[in-house]
Amino acid sequence: MFGDELEKRLVAGIPAQRYCHIAGGSVPSTYTPIVPISNKTLPMLELACFVEQRIWFYNYPVRFFLMDISARTTIIRLDDGGLWVHSPGPLSPELVSALNALGPVRYLVAPGNFHYLHVRDFQKAYPNAVTFLCPGIDKKAPNLPFHELLGHTAPKAWRGQIDQVHVRGAKHMTEVAFCHRDTKTLILTDLIENIGSDTPDVDWKLRFWWKRIFHMWNTPKPAPEYQLGTQDRDAIRAALQQILSWDFDRIMLAHGDLILDDAKEIACQAWSQVLSDP
Numbered sequence: 001m002f003g004d005e006l007e008k009r010l011v012a013g014i015p016a017q018r019y020c021h022i023a024g025g026s027v028p029s030t031y032t033p034i035v036p037i038s039n040k041t042l043p044m045l046e047l048a049c050f051v052e053q054r055i056w057f058y059n060y061p062v063r064f065f066l067m068d069i070s071a072r073t074t075i076i077r078l079d080d081g082g083l084w085v086h087s088p089g090p091l092s093p094e095l096v097s098a099l100n101a102l103g104p105v106r107y108l109v110a111p112g113n114f115h116y117l118h119v120r121d122f123q124k125a126y127p128n129a130v131t132f133l134c135p136g137i138d139k140k141a142p143n144l145p146f147h148e149l150l151g152h153t154a155p156k157a158w159r160g161q162i163d164q165v166h167v168r169g170a171k172h173m174t175e176v177a178f179c180h181r182d183t184k185t186l187i188l189t190d191l192i193e194n195i196g197s198d199t200p201d202v203d204w205k206l207r208f209w210w211k212r213i214f215h216m217w218n219t220p221k222p223a224p225e226y227q228l229g230t231q232d233r234d235a236i237r238a239a240l241q242q243i244l245s246w247d248f249d250r251i252m253l254a255h256g257d258l259i260l261d262d263a264k265e266i267a268c269q270a271w272s273q274v275l276s277d278p
């Protein structure tokens, strides 16, 4: 159940997990995002398809500095059918059923030093999954079990399918950015947030801070924590330049509206301050 029929169902608001199950079938040579309606009609903790047969996501609520903000978990089906889970969020029985229908959960990826709180939930639900942490989480959460720290080079498990780079050099925030080659999808955590007039479920406090303090309302930019100081600007710039060298035309991000058009231009603009510094 794909293509036009799937899009009709998305627009009609039919729960996503009903049509996300893929029972075999060939992988198409080109991929088209199927979330043209942003995430406006998507309830929290409901799985939605982003790219047919390959990428899914769900949103979940987060309370941060007294602000209500949503975050996003991304799931990629690797070539062998195993699932790669980026920024694991809270789980519900319905979500577990929906994920199980997609394939075996093999890899849990905590991609940034603010995105690890629900890794335990996934570890309990999927005890055989291998956990990868962004460097820094191991010190911040020393009791969180993990198998490997992420680095500049993709581990063998997804090498050749997903590229990655560790973005370090900011004072308060660090993350590992990814690019899924086949679907040309850049997967970011906090390096770009895209919150504005079209973003659902934005409370007045978040609107105030984003408009009046951080000036990032309707303007994709790095998370405020990235803007609060740097230790190694050259390191950040080098990582951003590597990201921009990747072949991507859409951006899956953890906070705000997905970026489906002009992705590289928007990324350049969002990071212009760091990129243009001498």
Ligand SMILES: [Fe+2]
Pocket: 114, 115, 189, 190, 223, 254, 255
């Ligand atoms: Fe975040």
